[in-house]
Amino acid sequence: MVDDQQSETSANMRLFIALDIEESIRQRIVRFMEGVREFAPEARWVRPESLHVTLKFIGEKPAESVSSLKQAILELQVNPFTLSVAGHGFFPSPKLPRVFWIGIAAGAELGQLARSVDEALGRVGVPKEIHPFNPHLTLARGGGRSESAFLSNKDRRNPAFRRLQEKLSSLLQPEFGTMTAREFFLYESKLAPGGAKYSKIERFPVT
Numbered sequence: 001m002v003d004d005q006q007s008e009t010s011a012n013m014r015l016f017i018a019l020d021i022e023e024s025i026r027q028r029i030v031r032f033m034e035g036v037r038e039f040a041p042e043a044r045w046v047r048p049e050s051l052h053v054t055l056k057f058i059g060e061k062p063a064e065s066v067s068s069l070k071q072a073i074l075e076l077q078v079n080p081f082t083l084s085v086a087g088h089g090f091f092p093s094p095k096l097p098r099v100f101w102i103g104i105a106a107g108a109e110l111g112q113l114a115r116s117v118d119e120a121l122g123r124v125g126v127p128k129e130i131h132p133f134n135p136h137l138t139l140a141r142g143g144g145r146s147e148s149a150f151l152s153n154k155d156r157r158n159p160a161f162r163r164l165q166e167k168l169s170s171l172l173q174p175e176f177g178t179m180t181a182r183e184f185f186l187y188e189s190k191l192a193p194g195g196a197k198y199s200k201i202e203r204f205p206v207t
Helices: 023-039 063-074 108-122 147-151 159-168
Strands: 012-019 053-062 081-093 096-106 136-141 175-181 183-190 197-205
Touching (some): 023 136, 023 159, 053 063, 063 183, 081 136, 096 108, 096 159
Antiparallel strands (some): 012 053, 012 183, 081 175, 096 136, 183 197
16 A cells, blocks of 8 residues: 555545656756746646546545455456657647647557556546547646637637647657556545645555
8 A cells, every 4th residue: 555545434435546756857857848838837737746647537436435446456367568758748638628638659558558457447447538539648737718618719729828829839759758557556546726635645666
């Protein structure tokens, strides 16, 4: 167990499964963010310590269900694999951006891990995913004016990201590094005025 589970005394916990990233990669991402965030000051930028690759969002669950969730994941057999962090993009599209992200490139192992986690948790009552797995690291979410306000404009791009997109178009696609995945975690997410705060509840080794 990673942290003391004081939060398990609460009625519900907001949970997800994710891979952490190596500190050297995180620091390269931090330097990249520091260089471009001035071009999207209205966006809500994530805290660097919160960067992770989400494998499965579980959602709100009673604290007493955590044990069964852990056991389902512990039964998985996963081998170490490599992944690379590079490039960037916008969800749902560059013309209508709401989320700014950087990419994750990996072999079939990463997608298989996400499917295995999904299937394992499905056996203990967690609804299975209906959308394909799309690994990425979220850096910022659009802020400022509402979607309806900017949809009526000739330029349909979210104003929060317009200058950032112009800046990125003049830069090379960034490369942040390659790592070997040797562990992943059950996280708890606590919503707060300054953004969600994440704590590690359980570590699952990749061996």
